[in-house]
Amino acid sequence: MGTTETSRGSAARRKLLEAAEQELRETGELEVAAVARRAGVSVGLPYRYFGTRTGLLVAVLDAYYDRLDEAVAVRLYDEPTWAGRERHRIRDWVAFLYAEPLAAIVLGGLVGDGELAAANTTRLNLLIELGARNIAQAQRHGELASGRDPEFLAAATLGGTQAVVSVALARTPRPAPQTVIDELWAVVSGAVGLLDKESSTI
Numbered sequence: 001m002g003t004t005e006t007s008r009g010s011a012a013r014r015k016l017l018e019a020a021e022q023e024l025r026e027t028g029e030l031e032v033a034a035v036a037r038r039a040g041v042s043v044g045l046p047y048r049y050f051g052t053r054t055g056l057l058v059a060v061l062d063a064y065y066d067r068l069d070e071a072v073a074v075r076l077y078d079e080p081t082w083a084g085r086e087r088h089r090i091r092d093w094v095a096f097l098y099a100e101p102l103a104a105i106v107l108g109g110l111v112g113d114g115e116l117a118a119a120n121t122t123r124l125n126l127l128i129e130l131g132a133r134n135i136a137q138a139q140r141h142g143e144l145a146s147g148r149d150p151e152f153l154a155a156a157t158l159g160g161t162q163a164v165v166s167v168a169l170a171r172t173p174r175p176a177p178q179t180v181i182d183e184l185w186a187v188v189s190g191a192v193g194l195l196d197k198e199s200s201t202i
Helices: 003-027 032-039 044-050 053-073 082-099 103-108 114-140 150-170 177-192
Strands: none
Touching: 003 032, 003 044, 003 053, 032 044, 032 053, 044 053, 053 082, 053 103, 053 114, 082 103, 082 114, 082 150, 082 177, 103 150, 114 150, 150 177
8 A cells, every 4th residue: 555545544633533523413313324424435435434324433532532542641741749740630621521422422532432431441441550550659658648559549439520520511600710720639638648739729
């Protein structure tokens, strides 16, 4: 396959993903024929790139998590303390979810089959693994209480964050982001056993 053909294929795939995201945002549903119409392509083209409707949904989900990773999850922060870094991360996490058009749909649970659920679980487990390493390091440095399971703590704080923001996104009007950030920091700092109690204001 030549470079031009590869580029054309990548552009077509991106166009289909964008159309799928628009369809989900506007209708809450994802039908392959509707995505093809929105993208201005044949009904068969999405199947060529994604195989099935579920394959297209998984690709949309992966693109969402890739954006989350880049914006927040794998970012390195410069603050000298764990508390400072994680307060910054929570602020960015809430900002990302408030601005991300698919956040309410993903946090509310995309409708799909077992393959989609498994893909979502895989991405969440990767976030938990990152969080567990982060927490374990802070425990070793004496910033968090030792003797507690880092993986459990990472799962609890991630799940709590997702649930709190999901509730916030469903409210009309949405609460101010700072309100959500303050609530989350109070929950997270308490849950992980922060030893150096810094100000709860972010």
